[in-house]
Amino acid sequence: MGSKCKSSRAYDLMMRFIFISLFAICVCIEKQTVLxxxxxxxxxxxxxxxxxxxxxxxxxxxxxxxxxxxxxxxxxxxxxxxxxxxxxxxxxxxxxxxxxxxxxxxxxxxxxxxxxxxxxxxxxxxxxxxxxxxxxxxxxxxxxxxxxxxxxxxxxxxxxxxxxxxxxxxxxxxxxxxxxxxxxxxxxxxxxxxxxxxxxxxxxxxxxxxxxxxxxxNATYRTQSGALVLYRRLDVGSTTNQIIRFKDDHYDRIWVPYPGFPGSASINTSFIIDSLVDSQYRLPSAVMKTAVKPMNVNDSLEFDFEIGDPTLQFYVYMHFAELESLQGNQHREFTITLNGNLWEKSVVPEYLQSKTISSTQPARGSKLNFSLCKTSNSTLPPILNAIEIYILTDTLQEPTDQDDVNAIMDIKLSYDVGKGWQGDPCSTLNYSWDGLNCSYNGYKPPKIISLNLTSEGLTGKISPSLSNLKSLENLDLSNNSLTGSIPEFLSQLPLLRVLNLDGNKLSGSVPTSLMARSQNGSLLLSIGRNPDLCLSAPCQKEKRNIVMPVVAASVSLLVILIALLIFWTYKRKQAARLNVDNSHSKKEGSLKSDNQQFTHSEIVDITNNFHRILGKGGFGTVYHGYLADGSEVAVKMLSASSSQGPKQFRTEAQLLMRVHHRNLASLVGYCNDGENVGIVYEYMAYGNLKQYLFDETKEALSWKDRLQIAVDAAQGLEYLHHGCKPPIIHRDVKTANILLNEKMQAKLADFGFSKIFPAESESHISTSIVGTVGYLDPEYYSSNRLTEKSDVYSFGIVLLELITGLPAIIRGYNNTHIVNRVCPFLERGDVRSIVDPRLEANFDTNSVWKAAETAMECVPSISFQRPTMSHVVTELKKCLEMETAREQIQRTKSQMLSLSSSVDISAVDVETEMGPEAR
Structure with missing residues (x-):
């Protein structure tokens, strides 16, 4: 009987297999016909x-x-x-x-x-x-x-x-x-x-x-940073007018035919060009078999490309191969200049072998002008077989940390999460994945700090891949159908502060380490509505006498109710007095910190009875003072006539207590003594940036000083946006709120209008409009939607003030905004006309151009078009490096001139020979 059953099952399986195979063949034939x-x-x-x-x-x-x-x-x-x-x-x-x-x-x-x-x-x-x-x-x-x-x-x-x-x-x-x-x-x-x-x-x-x-x-196409976007790839001297790509080109580059330039003639050979001897570029022989040369043997080969956008940077690759078998008395040698600068002083193409001349530094200008000129030793004119031109594009934004990417992709696959999860999880383009929040700490790869998968229909066990999200602070898996026990690894996530597992089908006992973190206050744990989850250990169902627990609970409840009634009656009798006391204690309690608290009499002593006034503002008056140890401080006292003063005071004091950065004004202490309210912070000997820019009695800041101040202020803002959790928006970035110490180090100050983003905030918050005319983000002004990009706009205005020496609103008949003033000049490529004349042309033009471009990137009327402060910091540091290099060159030239009495050294005009042409 057993053998018959086995035989029957085998026959049945075989027939099913034959049927499925025939069906699959039919489907395939049908698909092939339709397709x-x-x-x-x-x-x-x-x-x-x-x-x-x-x-x-x-x-x-x-x-x-x-x-x-x-x-x-x-x-x-x-x-x-x-x-x-x-x-x-x-x-x-x-x-x-x-x-x-x-x-x-x-x-x-x-x-x-x-x-x-x-x-x-x-x-x-x-x-x-x-x-x-x-x-x-x-x-x-x-x-x-x-x-x-x-x-x-x-x-x-x-x-x-x-x-x-x-x-x-x-x-x-x-x-x-x-x-x-x-x-x-x-x-x-x-x-x-x-x-x-x-x-x-x-x-x-x-x-x-x-x-x-x-x-x-290989690493043939290399840059110091960034990627290369193709601008032109030309098969120069082509006689076929055909595009060349794979299989002629090993790398499948697409070569566009280009017959030649005005005044040039095509030459070609039928021999194979060897591109492997001295070239890693593996250039296709079909491309290198043709070239152009000047019609006249003594002429240069000249051509140019109209770029149009003067801000772009280019890498150039020129490819050469000698196509003519030269006689003993023949020699081909030439130089290459790019935009008037010598690029290569000697090019000697080899017979039937490829040779590439490439950029080591990017070229820049509104036009790329090439000139290939024969040397005095050459009997033959220059030639060109092919050319590639690439645009350098910055890749400053870091992708999400690889470990976090691997983990979240595993989670996505495990739970089949939809939610439009595509691309990089923490993209800062306002397109980060739904349900994710990430940390953006300067130049480090972003990390996932919050994951919200509530009500996503998740099933199965809690994914072990969650253990690899080491920076996770908030995890919400509530209202799903997750089963199994709560894994121990959740308690080992070092930064986890909130864990919500409410409304699932979890079972077993809660890990003791997780309960311990919940009890000591380091973790907010929600595990309700899991019927099979045991909240005590050991987790066993036992038969118990329920009479005594019920009686004990009832008595306890009665005692608690009586106590609450007595307490409530006492509270009502003391309401009037406690209301006053509570109002005062709330104000004072919110300011408790490690910073020093001063009485009003101590403030009087510190300021020598408010003897020296440093400045006045909407909050009140700022006084100079000395602490007992002799250190100088600035004391800002709230004016009785200031309507927003108390609110601003509390905001500024609380923020200064929690933020610590070398480019933010440091809090020394505060005074909250009855009606006398004030803040004591470090003294900045050189006042604020506005005074230095617009007070003609002060010495003009050099371009390097201005760039250093810009970098300092930008780093302070970057810290507020990306270094603080939750982020802080300053809301009143302007030159008057950038203070300078005796070392000319800039620090951002005046946090009275600052706003803290809620922990679960999206890309913006809605709030009333505050700020200073001229610096105010137009999108924020029109929509009440505040984002970190509102600060970026204000900083762009500050940067334009540093460049031009002009205020945000240029007073006159039309009260022109600074952006409207500089735009026409920049559009026609004239950056020198907007630079502060007090600089007396003592600056690197490339550095000014890049600073102006960075400023203009900050001030589009639409916020998402503006960069982050991290990007701004990077660009400004590049500007500073350029200016520092110029100063070093000038010092070297001065030293050489002073040491040289017998040799005539011609000083190089850096701006003329190294700078960009008029844009």
Missing amino acids: ASDATSSGKSEKFVGHKHARRKLDDIGGDISIDCGIPSGFMYLDEKTQLSYKSDEEFIRTGVNKNISSKFMSANLQNTYATVRSFPEGNRNCYSLRPPEGKAKTYLTRASFMYGDYDDEDKLPEFDLYIGVNRWDSIKFDNASHVVIKEIIHSALMDEINVCLLNTGKGTPFISALELRHFH
């Missing part, structure tokens, strides 16, 4: 094949990813022209819809990747996640391609932004519906996963046609 029909109707001549088709990879290049966005899920094809294998984008993104371009834009010559698109009508940010096998710390070329083709039948050209990771890559704009836009970037991957994100800027629905990634095995 072949779709491909024909859409203009795609290639047949789609299944995933098991052998992929044709780029020769010797790992990490290649070729995605045709918008093709049906689960299919791939081999492109006849490039011999590259393209696949659908289903495994790289979970959002968006597939669309075909309009039939009127289909043609036999249209590249396959442009026939379909993936469109993103929902969500402000949609991200592709690419995970090359080589992982992080490697160099990659990422290419995104777009053709609108009226895929949505709207006939409206969209505009949107493209991001690589958390940093902006470029903006996507179209001239017409058939315009093909290709964006390339060469970058080093900071994380194992590379995110390419499309951001909706409110000007149309983002879409993408194709996405490709290529891995570079």
Whole structure:
């Protein structure tokens, strides 16, 4: 009987397997027929094949990813022209819809990747996640391609932004519906996963046609910082007018044919050009076999590129190979100048071998002007085979800490969390993941400090990956269906302050270490509405006599009620007196700290009976004083006529007690003696920045001093925004509130209007409008929505004041705002006309330009377009480095001139020879 049963089951299983196999074959045949029909109707001549088709990879290049966005899920094809294998984008993104371009834009010559698109009508940010096998710390070329083709039948050209990771890559704009836009970037991957994100800027629905990634095995394209966005890659002297890419180009770079420049002639060879002997660039022989030279042997090869944007920085790569077999008396040697500066003093191309001349420092200017000139030893004119020009783009924003990324991705997969979790979890572009809050501490990678997954339908056990979020302070898993016991690792998260497990199906006992933290006040623990959870140990159901506990509880309750009644009666009798006392004690209690408290009589002694006045403001009068140890202090006393004084006093005093930074004014103590209210803080000998900028009796600040002051003040703001938890918004950043000590160190002061963000705050808070005219964020003024970017705007105005020596509101017939004053000059590339004339042109022009650009980045009327203070600090430090280098060069020149009596040394004009041209 047993053998018959086994035989029957085996026969049944075999028949099921045969049936399933036949069904799968039928489905596959049906899909192939439908897809072949779709491909024909859409203009795609290639047949789609299944995933098991052998992929044709780029020769010797790992990490290649070729995605045709918008093709049906689960299919791939081999492109006849490039011999590259393209696949659908289903495994790289979970959002968006597939669309075909309009039939009127289909043609036999249209590249396959442009026939379909993936469109993103929902969500402000949609991200592709690419995970090359080589992982992080490697160099990659990422290419995104777009053709609108009226895929949505709207006939409206969209505009949107493209991001690589958390940093902006470029903006996507179209001239017409058939315009093909290709964006390339060469970058080093900071994380194992590379995110390419499309951001909706409110000007149309983002879409993408194709996405490709290529891995570079070497470090050929290197910069000191940032990434390289392609501006031009030209096959100079091309005779075929054909684009060259893989398989001719090992790295699949796209070379655009460029016949030549005015006054030049093309030359070529039929021999193969060796690009491996002296070049790591592995240049395609098809590109290097052609070149241009001047028609006249004695002429230079000159050409330029009109950039338009004077703020951009460029890296240039010129590629050479000698194509003519030179005779014994022939020699080709030439120099290269860029924007009038000698770039390479001797270039001698080698016969049939590639040679590359590349930038070591970025070029800058409104125009890139190249001149290749034969040397006195040369009998032949210069040549050029190919050129690449890249725009340097900053990648200052750090991605989320890798351990946190790995942990949150595991949590996402474990619970299948939707919530639009795409791209970098802690992106500071106002697109961080829903339910996440992160810490942004200067230049360190952001870390996840709060995770809210309440009411997300979570099932199963509490994920062990939570233990890897070491910076987690707040965890909310309430109102789900989590089962199992509460894991011990939750008590070992060192910074965890709030844990909410309320409303689940957890069972077992609560870890004793977790209960201990809850009882000592270091953890706010919520574990209610878990019926099977035992709150005491040992967790056993026992039969007990319930009579005595009930009686004892009833008696205890009665005693408590009687005691409360007596206490309440006593309180009512003492209400009037206690109300007065409580009002005073609340004010004083809120100020208790380690700082010194002074009586009014002590303040009188400190200030020598308020003898010396340092200044006056809306709060009251500021006096100079000495403590008993002889140290100088400033004492700010509340004026009786100040309506907002008491509130401002408490705000400022409380904030000064909790913030400690070298660029914030330090609190020494306070006075809260009856009607006499005041703050005692460190004395700043040189007063405030406003006095130094606009008091003509004071010595003018040098450009280096101004930059150092700007860096100091920016670092103080950065600490308030990103170093304090919760963050603090100053709300009254201006030159009068930046104080200077005897070492000219700047410190931010006057926190009377400051606002603390709530712990669970989103991107803004709504509050009444306060601040100073001229410095006030226009978006905050119109909407009452306060964000950290409100301070950024005010700081941008301060920076413009430092550059120009002009106040925020320039008094006169029209009372011109400083932004409106400087904009016309900057737009026409004239930065010198806005610089404070008291500087007497004693500054580095590049440094001033960068400072002006940073200031203008801070003052757009829309807050999300402004940078963070961390970015501002970084840019200003670069400005300071430039100015410091200029001063060192000048000192060196002076020393050389003073030491040299017999040798005539021509001093180099740094601004003329090294600075940018007029923009």
